[in-house]
Amino acid sequence: MVKLNIAEINKTYWNGDVYEPSDDTFLLVDVLQQHAEAWVNKWPRCCLELGSGSGYVIASLALLLRQLAGPSFGWPAAHPRSCQLLAVDQSPAAVEATRTTLQAHKVTEVDVLAANLLGPLMGRLRGSVDVMVFNPPYVPTPDEEVKRGGIASAWAGGYRGRRVIDQVLPLLPELLSPRGELFMVTVTENDPQGIIEEMLGFGFQGRIAATRQADEETLQILHLWRQPPGLHHGAAAAGQ
Numbered sequence: 001m002v003k004l005n006i007a008e009i010n011k012t013y014w015n016g017d018v019y020e021p022s023d024d025t026f027l028l029v030d031v032l033q034q035h036a037e038a039w040v041n042k043w044p045r046c047c048l049e050l051g052s053g054s055g056y057v058i059a060s061l062a063l064l065l066r067q068l069a070g071p072s073f074g075w076p077a078a079h080p081r082s083c084q085l086l087a088v089d090q091s092p093a094a095v096e097a098t099r100t101t102l103q104a105h106k107v108t109e110v111d112v113l114a115a116n117l118l119g120p121l122m123g124r125l126r127g128s129v130d131v132m133v134f135n136p137p138y139v140p141t142p143d144e145e146v147k148r149g150g151i152a153s154a155w156a157g158g159y160r161g162r163r164v165i166d167q168v169l170p171l172l173p174e175l176l177s178p179r180g181e182l183f184m185v186t187v188t189e190n191d192p193q194g195i196i197e198e199m200l201g202f203g204f205q206g207r208i209a210a211t212r213q214a215d216e217e218t219l220q221i222l223h224l225w226r227q228p229p230g231l232h233h234g235a236a237a238a239g240q
């Protein structure tokens with residue numbers, strides 16, 4: 001197995017208005033790094049990060065794909081494979097930080113946009129996202145915190161930490177391509193196993209790809225993908 005490079009923390013930018021890369025960020029990137037070789041045979045043509053913050057995750061994803069697209073994985077240097085990469089954040093400070101981090105890594109192949117969730121992008125992206133990554137505001141808080149704005153919107157997730165997550169999950173059937181997949185950070189209070197069961201009803205199956213104990217929370221990376229055609233709703237849950 002070839003060791004694939006990811007973004008460097010000393011080339012990653014954030015300030016007091018932008019989420020500092022933390023255990024959740026690093027766990028998400030670890031899972032992307034471990035999973036990346038699967039994309040050699042299932043090349044993603046469109047990748048999206050929702051809530052890019054400092055840009056550490058999208059810079060890592062772009063670097064992983066750049067390595068997979070080249071000669072080490074059998075693709076001629078003169079004709080590397082390409083992928084459309086998009087990063088979205090509702091915070092102007094985060095958009096700026098993502099752009100700065102990408103520049104510091106000499107990554108030019110990512111479009112960075114300011115939008116609330118997917119805003120006006122939904123029409124353009126419908127059915128085309130092959131890989132989506134999302135480290136949401138997942139911390140359980142009073143619901144009022146979710147709309148407080150500022151840095152609180154990087155972490156405040158309202159009731160069970162699900163207020164933003166539950167706006168995004170119903171978008172997946174329309175947003176993801178037929179082979180599309182989502183990698184999303186959760187904590188135990190978000191009930192990731194319950195999310196997997198709920199998403200069966202939308203034609204998805206899933207697994208907990210990683211778990212890590214951090215200071216005050218137990219983190220998971222939830223990996224969701226579409227059920228193969230013909231698999232009956234609920235059949236995967238029942239192990240059929």
Ligand SMILES: C[S@@+](CC[C@H](N)C(=O)[O-])C[C@H]1O[C@@H](n2cnc3c(N)ncnc32)[C@H](O)[C@@H]1O
Nearest residue numbers: 019025051052053089090091116117135153154
């Ligand atoms: C937990 S931080 C993750 C930042 C970065 N991806 C990381 O892993 O370090 C969540 C990010 O989502 C953004 N965000 C929160 N609500 C959003 C929304 N409704 N639309 C777009 N971005 C949102 C925040 O501004 C913040 O940058």
